[in-house]
Amino acid sequence: MANLLIFIADFVTAMLIRATGQKLLLSRRQSLEYLNLPKLVKNSANINAGDLASLIYLWNPLTIVTCLGLCSSPIDNLMVVLTIYAACSRLAPLAAFGYVLATHLSLYPAILILPVILLLGYGPDAPPAKLFLHKSSNSDGKDPSNNDESRSAVTTHKPVRCFSRRPVVHFMIWVSIWSCYVLFLCSIYLKGLGGLQEMFKKTYGFILTVGDLSPNIGVLWYFFAEVFEFFRNFFLIVFHVNILFMILPLAIRLKHRPCFLAFVYTAISAMLKSYPSVGDSALYLGLLGLFANELADMQFSFFLFFGYIGVSLLSPVMHNLWIWRGTGNANFYFATGLVYSCLQTVLIVESVSTMLKHDRMLRKHVIA
Amino acid sequence: MASLRPLSRGPFLLLLIFFVFSLSLLRPIQGNGGSDGGGGGEEFSEELLLKPLPDRKVLAHFHFRSAAPPSAANGRHHHLFPKAIAQLVQKFQIRELELSFTQGRWNYERWGGSDPISTRNAKPPGVELWALFDLPTEEIDPTWKNLTHALSGLFCASINFLESPTAYSSPYWGFLSNNGNLRYGALPREAVCTENLTPWLKILPCRDKAGIASLLYRPSIYKGYYHSQRLRLLSSESKGIILEQTLTVVLQPNSYTSSLLSSSDAQLQPSWSLSQLFKKEMTGKCVLAKSSKIFLELERGLLEKIVEIRDDSWIGKFDGQVGSSLYEYKVDNSNENKPLDVGITWKLPLVWSSVHAPFQASRFLMGSGNERGSIAISLQSTQTHDQYFGDLNDCTVPVIVLQVVPWYVKVYYHTLQISIDGKPQTLSDVIEKIQVTPSEDKLLPGTLEIMLRFPCSMLSATLSLDFDKDSYTLTNILQMSYPDYDVSDDSSLLHNLQEKYLVRSYTEVLLVPLTTPDFSMPYNVITFTCTVLALYFGSLLNVLRGGLVRREIISQKDSARPGLVPLYFLGYLPAKE
Numbered sequence: 001m002a003n004l005l006i007f008i009a010d011f012v013t014a015m016l017i018r019a020t021g022q023k024l025l026l027s028r029r030q031s032l033e034y035l036n037l038p039k040l041v042k043n044s045a046n047i048n049a050g051d052l053a054s055l056i057y058l059w060n061p062l063t064i065v066t067c068l069g070l071c072s073s074p075i076d077n078l079m080v081v082l083t084i085y086a087a088c089s090r091l092a093p094l095a096a097f098g099y100v101l102a103t104h105l106s107l108y109p110a111i112l113i114l115p116v117i118l119l120l121g122y123g124p125d126a127p128p129a130k131l132f133l134h135k136s137s138n139s140d141g142k143d144p145s146n147n148d149e150s151r152s153a154v155t156t157h158k159p160v161r162c163f164s165r166r167p168v169v170h171f172m173i174w175v176s177i178w179s180c181y182v183l184f185l186c187s188i189y190l191k192g193l194g195g196l197q198e199m200f201k202k203t204y205g206f207i208l209t210v211g212d213l214s215p216n217i218g219v220l221w222y223f224f225a226e227v228f229e230f231f232r233n234f235f236l237i238v239f240h241v242n243i244l245f246m247i248l249p250l251a252i253r254l255k256h257r258p259c260f261l262a263f264v265y266t267a268i269s270a271m272l273k274s275y276p277s278v279g280d281s282a283l284y285l286g287l288l289g290l291f292a293n294e295l296a297d298m299q300f301s302f303f304l305f306f307g308y309i310g311v312s313l314l315s316p317v318m319h320n321l322w323i324w325r326g327t328g329n330a331n332f333y334f335a336t337g338l339v340y341s342c343l344q345t346v347l348i349v350e351s352v353s354t355m356l357k358h359d360r361m362l363r364k365h366v367i368a
Numbered sequence: 369m370a371s372l373r374p375l376s377r378g379p380f381l382l383l384l385i386f387f388v389f390s391l392s393l394l395r396p397i398q399g400n401g402g403s404d405g406g407g408g409g410e411e412f413s414e415e416l417l418l419k420p421l422p423d424r425k426v427l428a429h430f431h432f433r434s435a436a437p438p439s440a441a442n443g444r445h446h447h448l449f450p451k452a453i454a455q456l457v458q459k460f461q462i463r464e465l466e467l468s469f470t471q472g473r474w475n476y477e478r479w480g481g482s483d484p485i486s487t488r489n490a491k492p493p494g495v496e497l498w499a500l501f502d503l504p505t506e507e508i509d510p511t512w513k514n515l516t517h518a519l520s521g522l523f524c525a526s527i528n529f530l531e532s533p534t535a536y537s538s539p540y541w542g543f544l545s546n547n548g549n550l551r552y553g554a555l556p557r558e559a560v561c562t563e564n565l566t567p568w569l570k571i572l573p574c575r576d577k578a579g580i581a582s583l584l585y586r587p588s589i590y591k592g593y594y595h596s597q598r599l600r601l602l603s604s605e606s607k608g609i610i611l612e613q614t615l616t617v618v619l620q621p622n623s624y625t626s627s628l629l630s631s632s633d634a635q636l637q638p639s640w641s642l643s644q645l646f647k648k649e650m651t652g653k654c655v656l657a658k659s660s661k662i663f664l665e666l667e668r669g670l671l672e673k674i675v676e677i678r679d680d681s682w683i684g685k686f687d688g689q690v691g692s693s694l695y696e697y698k699v700d701n702s703n704e705n706k707p708l709d710v711g712i713t714w715k716l717p718l719v720w721s722s723v724h725a726p727f728q729a730s731r732f733l734m735g736s737g738n739e740r741g742s743i744a745i746s747l748q749s750t751q752t753h754d755q756y757f758g759d760l761n762d763c764t765v766p767v768i769v770l771q772v773v774p775w776y777v778k779v780y781y782h783t784l785q786i787s788i789d790g791k792p793q794t795l796s797d798v799i800e801k802i803q804v805t806p807s808e809d810k811l812l813p814g815t816l817e818i819m820l821r822f823p824c825s826m827l828s829a830t831l832s833l834d835f836d837k838d839s840y841t842l843t844n845i846l847q848m849s850y851p852d853y854d855v856s857d858d859s860s861l862l863h864n865l866q867e868k869y870l871v872r873s874y875t876e877v878l879l880v881p882l883t884t885p886d887f888s889m890p891y892n893v894i895t896f897t898c899t900v901l902a903l904y905f906g907s908l909l910n911v912l913r914g915g916l917v918r919r920e921i922i923s924q925k926d927s928a929r930p931g932l933v934p935l936y937f938l939g940y941l942p943a944k945e
Contacts, residue, residue: 211809213841215883223897225841226890242901246908253912271904323883324737330885338896345904353911 006067009074014054014286016078016085021050021290023088024259027124028293035127035135035366047292057286061312066279073279076105080283083112084262087119092167095120096174104182107207108269111243114251115265118258120167125257127362129161134366161256210236210274215323215333217315218276219341222334243272253356260294260355263287264348271344278312281344288351298354300346307343311336409437409608410448411658412573414580417485418642418710419665421618422721423478425593426640429485430580430615432572438608448656450571452522453611457603460515463549464500465601467519467527469560469568472594472618473876477750479618481725482871489616491596492874494556495527501549512536512551524563529555533812534775540803542770542817552772556877560595562586568597568613572654579654580662580699583646584615594618619645637718641678641711649707653699660699662710667692667720678711724750726765731875734832738839738883743779744832745769745875747822763824766800769831771816775807776838777880779814783834788826798822809838839883 025048057063066073083098095116102109126132187196206212213221220239227235246268254261263284270280288295315336321328417429436449446454456462474490481490499515501508513531520527530536536553543552569576569584576584589595600612621640643649653660664677668687677695684696702708727747735741747767773779781804786793800819807814822829 213839215839219897219900222885222893225839225885226887226893228890239901242905246905249909249912272901323739326738330883331889334885334893338900341900342903345900345907348904349907349911352908353914356911356914 002070006070006072006074009078010058010063010067013074013078013081014058016081017057017286017290018050018054020081020085020088020259021048021053023085024124024290025049025293027126031126031132035131035362037362037365049290049292052292053286053289056289057282060282060285062278062285063282066277066282071277071279072105073277073282076102076109077279077283077286079105080109080112080266081287083109083116084119084259084287087116087171088124088259090120090123090167092120092170093174096171096178100175100178100182104179106273107204108243108273111247111265111269112262114247115258115262116171117168118251118255118261120171121163121165122161122256122258125259126161127366128256128359131363131366132161207274208236208240215319215330216275216277217337217340218271218273219334219337220274222330222337239272239274243269250352254352256359257355260291263291264352267344267348267351271341271348288347291351291355294358295351295354298350300350304343304347304350307339307346311340311343315340409435410446411435412448412654412656413659414572414654414657415659415661415663416580416583417663417665419485420637420640420712421479422719423475424620424637425479426619426621426645427479427485428617428619428645429489430584430617432581432613434573434611434613435607436609436611438605448573449609449611453571453601454609456515456518456522457601457609460499460511460518461502462499462515462601463502463603466496466498466598467523467600468496468596468598469523469525469558469564470494470496470594470596471560471590472592472596474594474596474874476725476728476873478722480722481728481750481873482723485616487872489596489598489614490872490874491598492554492556493877494554494558494560495525495530496554497527497530498543498550498552500544500546501551503549505548508549508551509533516553523567525558525560527555534810535813537772537805537813537815539770539772539815539817541801541819542768542803542815554772560597561590565589565597565615568599568615571599571611571613573656574654578652579657579660580650581654583642583648583650585646585648588619588646589615589617592617592619621645636716637714639711639713642709644711649709650699650702651707652703662697662699662708664695664697664710664712665692666695666712676713676715678713679709681708721751725871725873726750727767729873729875731878733878733880738837738881740834740836741880742783742832742834743771743773743878744830745771746831747829749827764821765824767820767822769816769818769820773807773814773816773835775809775811775813776882777814777835778807778838779816779833779835781806781814781816781833783832785832786820786829788822788829790828837880837882839885840887841885 063074079098079102081098083095083102086092086095086098099109099112099116102112183196186199190196190199210220210224213225215221223235224232247265250261250264254264266280266287267284270276270284273280315333318328318333318336322330322333412432412434414433415431417427417431419427419429421427434449436446436454444454457465468491470491470493473493474486476486476490480486497516497519499512501511503511516527516530519525530553535555536551538548538551540546540548544550565584565586569581572581574581576582595615595617597615598613600614602610602612621638621644650662664682679697681701682695682697686694686696697708697710699708726749728750729745729747731743731745733741734744784795786795786798788798798820800821801817802819803815803817805812805815816833818831820829820831
């Protein structure tokens with residue numbers, strides 16, 4: 001029974017990723033056409049990002065391993081992808097549902113509120129707004145004969161992105177409705193067991209205070225096993241603020257691409273969360289496929305690909321050596337964890353860098 | 369001289385007054401007990417039991433009993449009863465307390481498991497302390513903490529490690545029936561030495577200078593196979609305080625024949641006597657003792673044929689438990705010139721076995737690796753099984769199992785499996801009552817109390833529980849000096865329905881190896897992790913900022929364009945491209 005639920009969740013996630021990819025592709029085509037860059041559309045590797053991303057998600061060995069291990073990660077991932085898809089399609093109630101459940105199941109998808117609001121307000125990913133302004137001002141200036149045409153183009157094809165507040169307000173209302181409902185159900189269920197306070201202490205409190213230090217593929221467990229009691233709270237705050245700190249700078253730079261922003265947030269929280277697992281990395285690797293067109297010339301892709309394979313193979317071996325055979329050391333296993341977080345860092349940094357380069361390239365084409 | 373006359377009367381009067389005053393002061397000191405009611409009614413008695421064991425060893429069981437009558441007044445005087453103990457009882461409102469220091473494991477197969485001596489004196493290795501308090505529930509935990517500190521000071525032992533809630537538990541009915549005022553704690557790693565024996569002996573009225581306690585030759589005791597000193601307090605309003613101190617030692621008598629251990633079947637058992645065991649003979653009783661006796665216990669039937677008792681001055685012969693005879697010697701008659709040296713000489717070699725409990729309990733770990741495992745408790749029926757259960761068909765044996773596990777070992781109580789004679793059983797058939805107090809990380813140990821009902825005809829039963837192991841952190845390992853952690857043993861109580869006989873046995877201490885991160889490199893680990901974090905933080909911010917530098921260059925060309933971020937900000941960031 002649990003098997004079936006998890007497999008279905010996995011499959012639905014893949015389908016939602018595909019649907020999101022199709023929406024993104026549509027939006028990309030529209031914006032490129034509006035910016036009069038059809039040759040770019042033909043020249044660049046015009047992959048169907050939705051299909052690719054869903055295939056990557058389904059066939060990723062990490063996702064398969066997560067499903068076989070009967071983790072609850074596929075359900076967390078389903079909720080996150082549901083949020084992103086619904087926000088792309090401007091379905092505020094569904095997005096609110098996905099968001100509330102994703103936050104309820106694990107604390108970290110709470111940071112997705114920013115990309116979701118941007119998605120609902122602005123719509124799916126598009127080149128920077130300045131390009132559209134530039135384009136419209138250029139077209140106004142250059143071709144006065146086509147004034148009516150261009151103005152109609154402005155109004156019909158791709159209007160200048162303005163922040164529409166209505167979906168966002170709807171979203172907020174639905175978030176409050178869904179969260180009240182979920183908390184109400186939880187309080188009924190936990191009536192004899194300590195109520196909501198106990199639930200928050202044991203779920204969110206546990207995530208934030210890092211009580212259990214069993215080895216996992218992250219770096220926090222060894223760190224907190226070694227650090228002295230005096231500094232423990234300080235380092236807890238440092239690690240959690242590291243996730244929060246990056247929200248604003250990324251949002252400022254990537255506000256025209258909220259889906260990509262969501263991907264970057266997912267990747268950051270998968271790296272820096274207190275109890276990471278391969279299920280989290282399965283999610284962001286799947287979402288990575290959605291941006292295959294823009295990230296086609298990412299540096300270090302070879303290194304990253306084989307790095308992931310290497311770490312996936314070495315990490316269980318080192319774990320076995322340490323815990324089951326007693327011949328290895330904790331350091332072997334921790335080394336693979338360090339390499340894994342380095343790989344994730346490189347992936348995040350390079351993907352952001354490539355996306356920004358892509359935007360610069362678009363700007364070069366538009367202005368030139 | 370006329371001036372001297374009044375002076376000569378003055379000193380005489382002064383001397384008279386002084387003499388009368390001193391007489392009144394001296395009287396209570398000279399008086400015996402019973403003069404002012406405070407020291408009245410206290411009595412002290414001492415006993416020693418000697419018994420040969422089947423595997424060529426000797427059991428010596430010292431028993432000292434002090435009783436103090438009830439008294440309502442605080443700070444009363446004590447004549448025989450130790451004041452420290454009375455103050456302890458008064459201050460902490462103790463109803464019952466037992467503290468035992470044990471070194472060695474009681475060998476149930478060879479030394480017996482069902483007689484009162486082994487039931488009450490076979491204790492788990494290390495320190496075991498339990499106490500029943502006469503206080504409301506919320507005051508018991510702080511009182512327990514103060515009690516552990518007081519006992520720690522009194523007996524020069526680290527009983528104060530039992531103060532934290534992770535070290536003790538409060539079983540509801542598994543150990544003794546109580547209303548929530550019982551606290552039980554054990555320290556399996558505590559080593560017992562003369563430092564613990566000396567304060568224990570100091571509580572006795574004669575200490576170890578006279579009476580039976582003078583036999584306690586330390587090298588003999590600490591070379592023994594098992595020694596356990598136990599202190600038990602019972603206090604009530606009507607009966608006062610009763611203090612029982614027992615010391616149970618299992619010794620190997622040194623004799624020339626005993627050194628040949630090749631085949632013990634045909635060898636003559638070693639003959640022993642008090643002077644051989646303790647290098648001393650009884651030369652008189654403790655004058656403060658009401659009675660002072662030595663008992664020699666032999667299996668009935670041994671005396672006539674096999675064994676010759678060395679000292680013939682026994683004054684009485686009784687029937688002991690389960691087919692043994694007790695010979696009583698009175699120590700009163702002995703003195704320096706006529707010492708009392710109790711002992712036996714073997715005439716013929718003999719192999720016999722002592723009376724076992726109906727079931728033999730043992731505990732072991734299953735599984736490998738440092739991640740998870742199982743605890744299994746097994747009960748095997750012994751040879752004397754048939755003696756206990758007459759009608760094998762429709763009788764059942766109730767067994768109570770108490771298991772206290774520290775929070776490091778996370779037991780999954782839902783994985784409890786019981787199998788009788790190798791066949792797994794459904795739990796509802798076998799379990800009559802179960803009480804689980806699950807462990808909380810760093811706060812509470814986990815307690816499992818089960819009452820099971822087994823058919824009398826069963827040969828073996830096994831209970832098993834799965835657990836996950838936790839790993840160490842730097843702060844935890846500094847508190848414990850060994851990398852493995854002891855799961856202190858549990859006790860099973862076997863009730864026999866027909867004879868209302870409570871048999872208690874303790875199982876072995878389990879050693880659970882836990883994973884240990886490498887504690888030699890905290891600095892390296894912290895540095896590595898922070899380096900990775902800094903790499904992520906720095907590169908990401910750099911990349912985000914990188915475009916802004918270009919934008920600054922571009923926008924400086926056409927200055928009308930407003931920047932996303934005020935450009936003067938960029939001057940403060942290091943430029944790297």
